[in-house]
Amino acid sequence: MSSRDLEEQVALQGQGSYMYKGQNHYPLPVVDLKGRLEHNSDPDVRTALVQQLREAGKVGSFCVVNHGIEEKLLMEFKQVCRQFFALPLEEKINCSKTPIPGCYRPLGYQGQFHNRTQKSFVIQRREVFEIQGSPSSYNHDLVPWPELLLSFRGCLEAFAKEMQGLTKWMLEALAEGLGLGKDAFLKQIGGDEFHQQVNVCSYPMMEKQPKEIINPSTIAFGAHSDLTIMNLVLEDDVGGAQVYHDDRWFDVKPIPEGVTLFLGDPMECMSNGMYHAMIHRVVAPENNSRFSCVSTVEPIDKERTVIHPVPELVESLGTPAKYVPYNFLGRFMSIAGKRFEPEIMTKRFMVTDAAVLDSLRDFSVRDGVFHIGSRPLGSFTEGF
Ligand SMILES: O=C(O)CCC(=O)C(=O)O
Numbered sequence: 001m002s003s004r005d006l007e008e009q010v011a012l013q014g015q016g017s018y019m020y021k022g023q024n025h026y027p028l029p030v031v032d033l034k035g036r037l038e039h040n041s042d043p044d045v046r047t048a049l050v051q052q053l054r055e056a057g058k059v060g061s062f063c064v065v066n067h068g069i070e071e072k073l074l075m076e077f078k079q080v081c082r083q084f085f086a087l088p089l090e091e092k093i094n095c096s097k098t099p100i101p102g103c104y105r106p107l108g109y110q111g112q113f114h115n116r117t118q119k120s121f122v123i124q125r126r127e128v129f130e131i132q133g134s135p136s137s138y139n140h141d142l143v144p145w146p147e148l149l150l151s152f153r154g155c156l157e158a159f160a161k162e163m164q165g166l167t168k169w170m171l172e173a174l175a176e177g178l179g180l181g182k183d184a185f186l187k188q189i190g191g192d193e194f195h196q197q198v199n200v201c202s203y204p205m206m207e208k209q210p211k212e213i214i215n216p217s218t219i220a221f222g223a224h225s226d227l228t229i230m231n232l233v234l235e236d237d238v239g240g241a242q243v244y245h246d247d248r249w250f251d252v253k254p255i256p257e258g259v260t261l262f263l264g265d266p267m268e269c270m271s272n273g274m275y276h277a278m279i280h281r282v283v284a285p286e287n288n289s290r291f292s293c294v295s296t297v298e299p300i301d302k303e304r305t306v307i308h309p310v311p312e313l314v315e316s317l318g319t320p321a322k323y324v325p326y327n328f329l330g331r332f333m334s335i336a337g338k339r340f341e342p343e344i345m346t347k348r349f350m351v352t353d354a355a356v357l358d359s360l361r362d363f364s365v366r367d368g369v370f371h372i373g374s375r376p377l378g379s380f381t382e383g384f
């Protein structure tokens with residue numbers, strides 16, 4: 001990278017050099033889900049949990065503890081992932097991302113990278129190993145699993161399955177929290193099943209950065225709100241995630257036994273702004289490499305999924321819908337490559353056009369083109 005490129009990249013991706021110091025923590029809500037499994041059939045316990053989750057959802061990011069995923073599995077999972085990233089680079093490269101029939105994205109290993117997009121550099125200062133947890137109709141045998149670490153596959157698959165259960169429960173509870181039927185969000189993203197991508201990540205500490213990408217910025221994964229429905233993050237005790245609030249960045253205190261949720265833009269839109277998609281990023285850890293695992297939720301039929309405020313909610317709130325319905329894939333395609341830009345700080349999908357408000361419920365996808373009323377807004381391949 002030339003020094004001009006570096007300057008440009010630093011300007012675009014963050015406010016200068018910033019390393020995770022573990023100070024200045026943001027008070028993210030912590031919700032204890034103990035009653036979720038133990039008192040499954042007790043309506044009072046559920047109501048209390050659902051209310052806590054509603055309040056947490058208003059913040060947009062929160063941690064859940066006693067989530068029901070066994071500690072033994074979590075420990076084995078973290079350990080095997082650490083072992084994977086410690087493998088010789090050649091072995092990891094042998095597992096490089098591969099397109100797999102029936103999968104949305106290539107699966108496998110990807111090292112750190114930086115790409116120039118139309119307007120900015122996208123830096124991903126993390127190594128990942130990606131699998132697809134669901135729908136599981138594809139053949140897991142085709143994932144380029146590491147030959148030197150045979151326990152990796154079983155452990156990842158077991159963890160992905162557990163996260164799937166927690167995710168579904170959470171989507172239902174968050175809908176109930178707004179006085180809606182359990183399936184209000186699930187219905188919009190395609191029913192009982194969803195697409196789950198599981199990204200196991202390792203963020204190398206500063207000293208270990210490969211020489212060619214050392215630069216004055218310490219941003220490891222740039223500022224963004226999630227385009228996915230929501231992300232569930234498991235991490236170790238190193239820290240590095242930050243959330244943006246009142247024009248400032250705050251550190252997120254790691255809770256290694258917990259799972260941290262980031263509600264994505266679609267949740268903000270579906271909940272008509274009752275829930276919030278918090279802007280967050282990851283900065284490079286100072287003294288240790290950081291492990292995290294991000295389990296994402298996306299609709300199965302991305303081309304045909306229109307995200308919109310839940311009509312029953314808009315009705316019950318008695319306030320107008322605040323968000324324009326949008327095609328999930330269209331927005332994903334139009335933003336994904338350039339979302340680490342400063343403009344992400346301004347929300348771009350809130351309703352500003354009164355005429356759009358009037359026709360909010362009247363949307364459709366016809367021949368791949370998204371319409372509000374009779375007004376075509378563009379196809380999912382063009383974005384809009
Ligand atoms: O690794 C993390 O803690 C979070 C990464 C993240 O924000 C994402 O993958 O969307």
Ligand SMILES: [Fe+2]
Nearest residue numbers: 225226231262
């Ligand atoms: Fe994120």
